[in-house]
Amino acid sequence: MYKAILPITAAISLAALATPAAFAEEKDYISTISIQGVGDVSAVPDMATVTSGVATDGETARDALTANSEAMAALIDVLKSSGVEDKDIQTSGFSVHPNYVHTDKRDANGYRMPPKIIGYRVSNNVTVAIRDLDSLGGVLDAAVTVGANTINGVNFGVSDTDELMKQARQNAMKDAIEKAELYTSAAGVDLGNIMNISENQSYSPAPMMKMGARMEMADAAMAVPVEAGEMTYSVTVNVQWEIDQAE
Incomplete structure (x- = not known):
């Protein structure tokens, strides 16, 4: 009988010893x-940012690049003449890639013929900060007039x-x-x-x-x-x- 009671007595003693710690934890709870x-x-808003540029095509990459460079120079000149400062004009995209024409023609084995390169396209974009909103409409009009053929949105903001x-x-x-x-x-x-x-x-x-x-x-x-x-x-x-x- 004594051996059977001993484990129960030990468990009760351990629980009694743990009780003060439990009370302490409860007291420290916040x-x-x-x-x-x-x-x-x-x-x-007191300013706007506009991404604009020129995409040009040519028979060769050189032809497309030459035409694009001339058009971009004209675009940047008109932006500056419209009151945009140099620090507010930043190149934000430039790419050269071939133009393809696809065909339904097939070779002797029945496979479709690969697309053929018919020329190249050069794209150049600048992101411009317009700090005088009264001039924004005029700047957009001048950019398109001088040759800009891509305008990727107008984002308004507050400078400070x-x-x-x-x-x-x-x-x-x-x-x-x-x-x-x-x-x-x-x-x-x-x-x-x-x-x-x-x-x-x-x-x-x-x-x-x-x-x-x-x-x-x-x-x-x-x-x-x-x-x-x-x-x-x-x-x-x-x-x-x-x-x-x-x-």
Whole structure:
């Protein structure tokens, strides 16, 4: 009988010894609350970037390159004469590749004949920063007039976003604090010290712009109407607090 009871007695003793440690761990546990705050700031763009260039064909790669170089020189000249500075013009793409013609003809074995090279195409593109939006429509018109036959989109932006991002961060933190205070007040507890803060950033263009800015731009460049819209800069902040609970 004594041997059968011994293991049970040992297990009870071990459990008793472990109890103070368990209580200590429970006492050291920190309650927390994690909240996500969002701050948005909108601004009218003051600049745009445009990728434009020339694609030319020729019987030989040399012919295509010569024609392309002449056209690109004219394009860069007209960009500079339109007020674009040298530092705002950057080559962003250059390629030379053959042009093929395909045929349904087959050889003596019945296999389709390979495509035949009939010439070459040279493409050269520059990315341009336009810092005077009133001139944007005119610059686009001048570029096409002088020979640009590729324009790969117009992207609007704000040249200096430092103050905008500061305001967005303040708005995001204010939003997080208001939410945290709402939850803790409803739960009957108080916010403690901040334990962690992290953020994410993003921006997106809005489809609309103010009527005044739209009319001014239309008057300045009737040939190529453009819409600058608004940029929305957003900061998402994740904040974790300790919770002070009434004892």
